[in-house]
Amino acid sequence: MLIPSLAGLVGGTVLPLLGAVPDGAIMLFSGLGDIDDAQESLSVGVGALAGSTIMLLTIPWFLSVYSGRVSIISKNGGKTLNYHGKPKLTPKLTDGTGVQATTTIKHGATIMILTIVPFLLIQIPASVIGRSDEAELAAKERWFAFVAFFICITGFVLYLYVQVKISHTGEDTDKRTAIMKRLILSGEISISAALSDTVSIEARRMDNENKQKNQNYYSSMEEYFEQENPSNFRIPSAVKDLLHEILRELFSKYDLDHSNDLDRVETSTLLMDLNEHVSNDELEKTFKRYDSDNDGVINYDEFVSALYGIMMSRYHRKNINNLENSLVDSEGRPINNDEVVDEQSEEEDMPDDFAHLSPDEQKKAILRRSIFLLGVGTTMVLVFSDPMVDVMKEVAVRTNIPSFYVSFILAPLASNASEVIASIYYASKKTRKTITVSLSALEGAASMNNTFCLAILMGLIYFRGLAWEYTAETIAIVVVQIIVGSMVLRSDIITTFQASIILLLFPLSIMFIAIMKALGFD
Structure with missing residues (x-):
């Protein structure tokens, strides 16, 4: 999940x-x-x-x-x-x-x-x-x-x-959203990783609409999300709905003074707990851009826009160095000229906690670990099921209770x-x-x-x-x-x-x- x-x-x-x-x-x-x-x-x-x-x-x-x-x-x-x-x-x-x-x-x-x-x-x-x-x-x-x-x-x-x-x-969006929220708050995954597929689809759509497929394009897109007036770009409904589902309750929780706004400290705390590590400089830039009335706080809608801007700018920043793997054809499908992934360096640096990794790295690491653990768990269940039947039969004999009730x-x-x-x-x-x-x-x-x-x-x-x-x-x-x-x-x-x-x-x-x-x- x-x-x-x-x-x-x-x-x-x-x-x-x-x-x-x-x-x-x-x-x-x-x-x-x-x-x-x-x-x-x-x-x-x-x-x-x-x-x-x-x-x-x-x-x-x-x-x-x-x-x-x-x-x-x-x-x-x-x-x-x-x-x-x-x-x-x-x-x-x-x-x-x-x-x-x-x-x-x-x-x-x-x-x-x-x-x-x-x-x-x-x-x-x-x-x-x-x-x-x-x-x-x-x-x-x-x-x-x-x-x-x-x-x-x-x-x-x-x-x-x-x-x-x-x-x-x-x-089953409700089920997936609830699981996403639990995993994000437990520090197992960042919100960028949780929404990476949705964000990347939108990014590819924007890439496809732009006629310039070169490195300058990705640099300009990074600048677009970091410098453009927030009111000039639209958050796709799919991304906005997911952000609302995940953030609405959390925003109220971190709004300590119940003012329906977040100050810099509250915003920084919430971003950290969402596993989005933002420097003081980035936080100042965020407030400068999204604090529309310059009162030192941002409301819920401004925070949603800010988080979306942070995720999109980071996505395009990453693609500056991965241009060939990010090109898309006329139908929006990625054109991968080089499928080689440096898995060795990924394995060497892989920690127990995946939160600090990039979204793509998190997905790969999580998929590998999930398959491994599911395989190990299923094997253990099959190995110990036969002895477990014998144990329950023996418990039934020793306690003089029918085996049905023991297994029940x-x-x-x-x-x-x-x-x-x-x-x-x-x-x-x-x-x-x-x-x-x-x-x-x-x-x-x-x-x-x-x-x-x-x-x-x-x-x-x-x-x-x-x-x-x-x-x-x-x-x-x-x-x-x-x-x-x-x-x-x-x-x-x-x-x-x-x-x-x-x-x-x-x-x-x-x-x-x-x-x-x-x-x-x-």
């Missing part, structure tokens, strides 16, 4: 898939080995699936709503959320606070409910077949499992396609901790955008479990001849998703009280499964 041009691929495809890999690996290894042993071990995989899905939709769901809640206020005869108030939250009863059920969250709930269909495709025939020995049951369920497997794979591919398409059409509790803690922490982090910002990121991520994780992870179980049943004997678990998974999805779809506000009810579904699910098994439903 540090590279905007790859945000659709990463956010819509890579991250959901990697989030499902730990659970999927546990399920896969639970069904391997000797056939008799695999049938017994499969309950570990089913427990991981049920525990992961139900846990994500209950405990972190409640914590996200609780962390992101704001006061519900009466307005124009109806109820609305106090996202623009100061403070946003005042002490009230739980039914007096809540979060916005945005369109994106509602879409996620709809997709989640639709993806439970494969559970029904295997469970309904299994219930109709009734009790029989495992071999006979497996033989009768085999082709139903194949149909469910095919539907899961199809649903998985369609889900990824929809997510990538949404990303490319900009419908332990597997989600091991595989979904990062998703829980991330969701709570975003929700705590108390904005519509961040609560959308938080809750839609949890819904997406459930949808991945319903497609990618369930496909693994259905594949094991079909290809290995195992039996599906998990009526209670299936009912619990389906019912929890329907309840959560229905609560989201029926109202534009998710109250803290409703989230508390959802939280109770986790222990109730365990009780329900235990009672159903005691009654012999499996």
